[in-house]
Amino acid sequence: xxxxxxxxxxxxISKQLLGLAHELKENNNTIQAITIEEEQAEELIAFGADxxxxxxxxxxxxxxxxxxxxxxVKNEGADLFLIGDTIRGRDIAAQVAARLQTAMxxxxxxxxxxxxxxxxxxxxxxxxxxKRERLKKLSLITIPVGKYEPVSKDxxxxxxxxxxxxxxxxxxxxxxxxxxxxxxxxxxxxxxxVCVGLGLDKREDLKLAEDLAAVLGADIACTxxxxxxxxxxxxxxxxxxxxxxxKPDLYLSLGVSGQVQHVVGIRDSKIIAAIDNNENAPIFQxxxxxxVGDLYEIVPLLIETLKK
Amino acid sequence: MSKxxxxxxxxxxxxxxxxxSDLSIDTSKAKGxxxxxxxxxxxxxxxxxxxxxxxxxAMTFGDANAEQSLKDALSRGPDSGYLIKDKAAVNADGYVxxxxxxxxxxxxNDYKLIICxxxxxxxxxxxxxxxxxxxxxxxxxxxxxxLKVEGEKxxxxxxxxxxxxxxxxxxxxxxxxxxxxxxAPIPGLKQVLAAKKKPVxxxxxxxxxLDTSITQPKSEDLGIKGYAMSRKNIIFRDGDNKVKVNQLVxxxxxxxxx
Numbered sequence: 291x292x293x294x295x296x297x298x299x300x301x302x303i304s305k306q307l308l309g310l311a312h313e314l315k316e317n318n319n320t321i322q323a324i325t326i327e328e329e330q331a332e333e334l335i336a337f338g339a340d341x342x343x344x345x346x347x348x349x350x351x352x353x354x355x356x357x358x359x360x361x362x363v364k365n366e367g368a369d370l371f372l373i374g375d376t377i378r379g380r381d382i383a384a385q386v387a388a389r390l391q392t393a394m395x396x397x398x399x400x401x402x403x404x405x406x407x408x409x410x411x412x413x414x415x416x417x418x419x420x421k422r423e424r425l426k427k428l429s430l431i432t433i434p435v436g437k438y439e440p441v442s443k444d445x446x447x448x449x450x451x452x453x454x455x456x457x458x459x460x461x462x463x464x465x466x467x468x469x470x471x472x473x474x475x476x477x478x479x480x481x482x483x484v485c486v487g488l489g490l491d492k493r494e495d496l497k498l499a500e501d502l503a504a505v506l507g508a509d510i511a512c513t514x515x516x517x518x519x520x521x522x523x524x525x526x527x528x529x530x531x532x533x534x535x536x537k538p539d540l541y542l543s544l545g546v547s548g549q550v551q552h553v554v555g556i557r558d559s560k561i562i563a564a565i566d567n568n569e570n571a572p573i574f575q576x577x578x579x580x581x582v583g584d585l586y587e588i589v590p591l592l593i594e595t596l597k598k
Numbered sequence: 599m600s601k602x603x604x605x606x607x608x609x610x611x612x613x614x615x616x617x618x619s620d621l622s623i624d625t626s627k628a629k630g631x632x633x634x635x636x637x638x639x640x641x642x643x644x645x646x647x648x649x650x651x652x653x654x655x656a657m658t659f660g661d662a663n664a665e666q667s668l669k670d671a672l673s674r675g676p677d678s679g680y681l682i683k684d685k686a687a688v689n690a691d692g693y694v695x696x697x698x699x700x701x702x703x704x705x706x707n708d709y710k711l712i713i714c715x716x717x718x719x720x721x722x723x724x725x726x727x728x729x730x731x732x733x734x735x736x737x738x739x740x741x742x743x744x745l746k747v748e749g750e751k752x753x754x755x756x757x758x759x760x761x762x763x764x765x766x767x768x769x770x771x772x773x774x775x776x777x778x779x780x781x782a783p784i785p786g787l788k789q790v791l792a793a794k795k796k797p798v799x800x801x802x803x804x805x806x807x808l809d810t811s812i813t814q815p816k817s818e819d820l821g822i823k824g825y826a827m828s829r830k831n832i833i834f835r836d837g838d839n840k841v842k843v844n845q846l847v848x849x850x851x852x853x854x855x856x
Contacts, residue, residue: 380725386732393693393815396723414720418824419823419824420822423817462766532722540850578853580846581833582835
């Protein structure tokens with residue numbers, strides 16, 4: 291018998307974690323969900339939690355519940371603790387791991403059950419190397435957002451709800467909180483993406499990429515350099531290890547060299563196509579199709595051909 | 599005056615790591631560097647200290663190879679270096695590293711701020727800063743994009759997935775900084791020369807009074823291998839641009855993606 295526990299501050303992500311827990315579930319395993327928002331309990335049960343632990347505290351800062359969460363998973367005797375890999379989730383996970391002096395695998399790309407034990411795989415060195423680990427009882431794993439599907443909702447599912455009063459950490463307080471206004475669409479669910487890299491000479495040339503995207507019905511994304519150094523596109527539109535990970539049917543790059551940190555973010559694309567003038571650019575090694583050539587000549591031709 | 603401790607990691611340069619055809623990894627030709635974002639963290643520590651006349655200690659946990667990092671780290675402005683030198687650093691996980699660093703930090707004792715980067719460029723695990731806070735039992739503020747210290751108070755801005763947040767806490771605090779918090783300039787010759795004269799403390803894990811069991815990672819390492827992505831690699835290199843474009847459009851249509 292094993293107890294698997296999940297936590298995210300976001301309900302949608304908790305549902306994905308419950309989906310993974312169901313994939314890993316063997317006979318008589320129990321799946322528990324921890325939440326700090328009581329009104330989530332019903333949904334969490336409908337999406338597969340056998341038990342929901344509601345932590346009640348004073349502080350509105352989710353991170354201040356790390357101590358309470360650590361106590362809860364320990365008291366429940368959990369074998370595995372899955373946490374959604376958000377900025378808050380990562381911090382909470384690592385604090386829980388330190389309080390329990392246990393292992394933590396960050397951003398696992400796979401979790402499997404092998405002879406009763408949990409085994410994980412994760413990326414290192416910017417994505418060129420993968421590392422496998424076998425975990426001992428009560429290990430923590432953070433799971434990339436969007437990696438797993440929730441199970442289908444079942445309102446008739448039964449589950450227990452337990453509320454626990456916890457002492458939240460009062461040493462940090464929020465002074466101000468403003469929602470981020472996303473400038474673009476959610477690229478993680480886009481079907482086609484045109485990605486621009488530093489092969490683009492100047493900001494005005496984005497127009498070329500936009501025209502191509504328009505005929506393809508694609509969204510525009512970019513590399514870290516374009517967003518961070520050049521600031522030509524919003525920060526949330528850069529693809530890569532520290533940016534977004536996409537899974538479109540078509541990823542088409544213009545002037546992207548293909549650094550390993552970028553490639554991590556495009557791995558789940560169905561088809562990768564690249565246009566770049568350097569035939570030795572690493573992007574061609576990870577592409578299905580590519581054209582070696584000057585993007586300023588190729589792209590107008592491509593637009594023209596696609597319009598036909 | 600109290601101390602600001604900035605933690606950094608000496609890592610292999612990822613571009614130097616070779617993946618063999620059998621997917622085994624060859625690191626024999628790989629040189630080292632201060633982890634990319636740690637340079638920003640060091641600069642952040644130096645700037646904050648500069649405004650208040652605090653002392654900055656650059657701390658790292660590494661094996662003998664990490665010794666060469668001290669000169670680079672100190673040329674970036676910290677007043678002194680602190681190396682916990684141990685072979686165990688090579689296979690250390692977040693558990694090991696944070697416990698070792700925490701023991702050294704406790705030894706220094708008089709600190710007001712611990713600064714780490716959001717993650718290291720080799721493992722990118724994002725654990726050490728948060729773990730340090732939990733072990734030292736001081737507040738942690740992660741992914742900080744700008745920060746200000748006034749008296750005993752720190753005010754930090756963070757950009758999360760869906761919001762921007764400003765939080766405040768009383769020192770001592772652990773912060774993990776994003777690269778945009780502070781650009782890291784390349785040290786000049788004068789700074790490089792000055793770095794040679796700065797004091798460095800070198801200790802072993804045992805000298806920190808830690809049991810050797812603390813150097814055992816908590817999970818079982820099943821090994822590393824190259825990550826292979828199987829792709830078609832059909833590249834249209836030569837000939838007329840029009841022909842190449844037609845070939846690409848043809849194949850993408852056949853794939854059903856346009």
